Amino acid sequence: MSDAKPSIFDRLTGAVAAFRRLIGRGEPTAPDREAGSEAGSEAGPEAGPQAQRPKAKRAQRKAAPPPVQTPPPTATEPQSALQLLSLLQQNGRLIDFLKEDITAYSDQEVGAAARLVHQGCRQTLEEYLAIRPVREEPEGVRVTLRAGFDAAQVRLTGHVVGEAPFTGTLIHRGWRATAVRLPQVASGHDLKVLTAAEVEL
Numbered sequence: 001m002s003d004a005k006p007s008i009f010d011r012l013t014g015a016v017a018a019f020r021r022l023i024g025r026g027e028p029t030a031p032d033r034e035a036g037s038e039a040g041s042e043a044g045p046e047a048g049p050q051a052q053r054p055k056a057k058r059a060q061r062k063a064a065p066p067p068v069q070t071p072p073p074t075a076t077e078p079q080s081a082l083q084l085l086s087l088l089q090q091n092g093r094l095i096d097f098l099k100e101d102i103t104a105y106s107d108q109e110v111g112a113a114a115r116l117v118h119q120g121c122r123q124t125l126e127e128y129l130a131i132r133p134v135r136e137e138p139e140g141v142r143v144t145l146r147a148g149f150d151a152a153q154v155r156l157t158g159h160v161v162g163e164a165p166f167t168g169t170l171i172h173r174g175w176r177a178t179a180v181r182l183p184q185v186a187s188g189h190d191l192k193v194l195t196a197a198e199v200e201l
Helices: 008-023 030-043 047-060 079-092 094-099 107-128
Strands: 129-133 142-145 166-169 175-180
Touching: 079 094, 079 107, 094 107, 107 129
Parallel strands: none
Antiparallel strands: 129 175, 142 166
């Protein structure tokens, strides 16, 4: 008997052949047929019915269900986002505040500026959007999520194990927009210009 180890090609070929036999797809390759004929001749006639049993089981095995096709992601239109950002800049100077380097200012100065930004941005949201909490319970209470809860509206955190129902503490109620009332845009208006430059004469 030779002690030479099979090459990587031989091992891969054998693994592929075994996999094909396991899932019951296609006919065995030529080396498989030769090996099967040799094994049958060595085992004698009694091995015939036994050799047919795996093949019969494969025929009885139900075909695997097709994989679930998830729809491809769709691109979102940036116009509404640009328009809302422009309104937040117009009423609350949000972009000016976020683009400003505040490291050189004191906490009191940053707090005073943030108060003005907060007032303007809050006014914009109340005027153009209707926003409601996802969960009506107060934060900090214990809530139970039944089976079939909407995972897009409630995100589980912490040690998540098992299946619903889940009971945990409401850390944040979440927000959802129930109505959008953005103003109409004049034809030809470039929404990419979030705020126009100002030149004083």
